[in-house]
Amino acid sequence: MSSIAISANNLTRYFGNTPVVRQVSFDIPTGTVTGLLGLNGAGKSTLIKMLMGLLAPTRGSCSVLGVDSTLLTPSTRARIGYTIEGHFAYGRMTVRESEQFQSDSFPNWNPTLFQNTIERFGIRPTARIRTLSRGQRAGVSIALTLSSDPELLILDDPALGLDPVSRRALNETILEFMEGGERTVLLSSHLLDDIERVTDRVLVMVDGRILVNSSVSAFLERVSIWTCDSSDEPRHIPCVPGLIHAYRTGRRLALVVVDVDRESEAAMARIGGSTLTRSDSSFDESVIAYLSRSRSSQSFLTKNAAATATL
Amino acid sequence: MAFTIRIVAGSTAPIYRQIVDQVTRGVASGELSVGESVPSVRQLARELVINPNTVAKAYAELVDSGFLETQAGKGFFVAKRRQVYTKAERLRRIDESIDQLVNQTLVLDIEPEEIVQRLQDRFEKHLKPASD
């Protein structure tokens, strides 16, 4: 089996005149769980659609399980499980009928796994899909995806609409899935805590670019938060090497920095002087710092916060 | 085994480090006795609902620093503490911590006598006599 499950090379996609995915390159090794993080509209779903061969790249290429995504054959697709954003399933069918529909299309169907997953999410097989709650439909979608026994699992926002109990069930299910053989998971989500628990690696996408492609532990170790007393506006901070994002918390100014070295410490000292303090950054703080770089991210509280800061 | 490991996602400490710290503290406080078995990588990962590689990384570091040892086919056990560092190195590390503590006493303006008293209390409460 190849050691690379998913590969992207300068992958670019335009919608109209705007590039939504810009020169994205990465390799996802087999046997890992990778989280794909990004704001809504950062290009995550577009990226996944290109990986799944549902959308053609404008430029560049990508492949899954060694096969170019634009040339996916049914036999390769049978080895991939894909949970669609929104957990689509045919509303008129019952859960059982959906299983039959799916099992006909995937040769390695595992009915026991389907049954167990359905039970774990608390769903009756005779229920019609359109009568299910959002969370239950998500459970069905996940069960349908996993039971085809795929080598590669791509989950686009699978926890959307799930209650906390179901979310835990989902995490357990994913980890159980990974236990069996050389499998790979790509997981796109906004639930940073779950990502931190479950993934080996993380990809952070901002405005169509991949800014972070790293193991979770390395990511955490390289990012740190430095706070100091300063009345500077975050926008007007002089250049600090490695500064990911700066923001105000009350009287203090917080700087999230990557790979702090002597130079960046010195630059920060010039801003904050002796009040400068270092602390470790948690996973979600680090991720949010990257996501805040997006040109489209605007806190609706920003204006008010800035106003109170000058008082 | 009364010893439980709990992790918190979203903490400033990476998950693997939380495991390492908890095992380390457990060994130091005596909650984990030498020779006691700890859960396997898979078991702990299932229990905590986290990626087994994270547990593996934590256990690797614990083995490296001498807190755990692995016996082929049988899993992980609390290791007999063996010192990885030379005495000089150990003293150097302690001196580092002491320097930090002294700095703090200056900043916080507490009498050294009070610090010493508190130190003694801590030693009596938490640390068992160390074995070489």
Place this chain on the structure above:
Amino acid sequence: MNALLRKEIRDAVRWLPLGVVLLGVVLTYVCRSTDAPQLSTQLFTVTWFSTMLYGLFLSLVTFLPDEREAARAFLIQRGVAPEQILRTRILVGLAVYGLGMFIPLGILAAYLAAIGPEHSPVSSWQVVPALAAVVAGSIFYFAGIVISCRSASWFGTRLLPLAAAVGGSFLSISILAGASLWVTMPFYILSCISSLLMAFAARHAFVRMPSQVSPARFISESLVLPFILLASSLLVVGALGLLPINFVSQSTYRYAFTEFDKDGMPIYVVRERGVEAFETIPMIDPAESPPEHIEIAEFGTPFMLGLLAESLNRFDPTRLQVMGDRQVFLEPSGYLLVYRMNQGIGLRIESVVSADGFSLPNEPRGKPFQKISLVSRISFSPIANLNFARPNSAPQPSNEATDWQLVTNEGIWKLDLEKRTMESVLKESIDLFAFPSVGGDAKIVIQSGDSLRVYKRDGDESSKFSIESSFQIAAKAGGFLCYRDNDNWTYIDGYGKQEVFNVTRTLAGKTHEYAFSLPAEAFKSLGRVREESPFIFAALPALLTVGSLLLLQSFSTFNQFEFAPLFLQMLASIVLTIYATHRRGLGMRSTVVWCLLAGLLGLGVPLAVIAIYPVVVYETCTACTKRRRVEHANCEYCGAEWDTLPTEGIEIVESETVKKLAAVG
């Protein structure tokens, strides 16, 4: 039966009752309100409309929902090829479409077989053109797939394939024409082929592997869809361009008759529609020898020879005559059916007339007629287009049932519908015949092949004729005979809008043959074509208009000013096409090909270019500052690659191999 098939059946079958009811209601209405002679045409028309509505509806309702992103992803991402999914769905869809359309028609056919010929001269055979329309109408089902699955830049181009579907299925109307099968069947086959082409386009639209959709390789993968879009564009532009013709004033319709002036000279009489006035145009005799002066009155009234009738199409009966409470129909199989209106019961069949005579409806029939015409003794009317005969439109003869003469290609009979007798009046082969133009039937002229024969009745009440004169002419289909006696007669071949007429003139035994022609300017002023020509030249492809003119050898009848709209159209087409190809980023070679097509095929071509090719996005090249396409890895002008995006200084890229301890236990 696998789950996919089951799902498709369940999704499609629930629309079956809709089709059956839709067509059923419509057919019932047509059946009640249409006369037997118009039945197959009406059935065809309403069925054609129904196939359009139902075929389109069925494919839209089963394919559109799966075009939503999530639904499409769900359907495609499985171990089953999209082609197989499509095949299953089309199989089921066509079955439902077929059943929905054929069931009502089948019921109708059974009904027609039950009520005819006893109650009405109908037969289940009249349903055949409608059945043919259903087969050809499958193109709408496939067009619906193309419309659902095709991505298009705007709403108009998305619906474009509909035009080709309308055009392609409409070709099947040829089946109604009375012409021979050799002529009608190729058009019908063409109609079916167009449906097949649309099916190919549907397959391409549905399957659309991403590798096929990337703009660079778009056109080479499938030519069928571009062809359909081009045909659609031409049809749309043509239809829109010809629309104004409806509003062009029709008062200037001029048409010509051939008649004789007081000197016995053949002349054109040109009449303008809606206007009583007319002008006469003498014919020009190139030989320029003035004919001898003969008074026209001496000839007696002219005989206008007309063809015998055949059934107008091979499905409907033709109503020949209404005589009081009887109606006579000509069945396509060649029998006369005589119906009688009975008090209280309604119309019932009374007798069947064949070449061998009368028979009762239930009895075996004799030999069928081949060509036939029914004329009364008093009022002459060899109606060439018998379908336009309406009940009570002809003046009432003295005895309704007995004074009828049946003219067939084998002779003339006298019919008595009361006594059910057929008495032979004249036995000979007849191609064309004529009674005198004004009243009376003392004489009759029969043409068969090259020979014209004039018969005279043996006495006023006799039903027998004997030959008076006979002469040879150069055979033409129909003409004018002015006859005095064997030594003095004039025959002109044809009438109407020919340019040249051949005249055979025999005076005092001496025969002279002339060719007369209508002066060119007068000829040009005839008909409607001249007023309409600017629109026709502007809207239709040059290939079509110039090509057909050349084929008909009428090219020279137009002067250069009349061609002006054509040149303007060609110019406009080429300019617009260049603009379109530029917008769509096509290369020089493609542009030249399309401009050539634009010159030949007209204003539909730039529309087709816009519809076929996807929109192109440009950015400015950083190396050479020219506009370069975003799909190409290298700049078209300087070959530069795309700049790597500037690093923001905060990227973390690590490819750390994950260490896994041998997890024991």
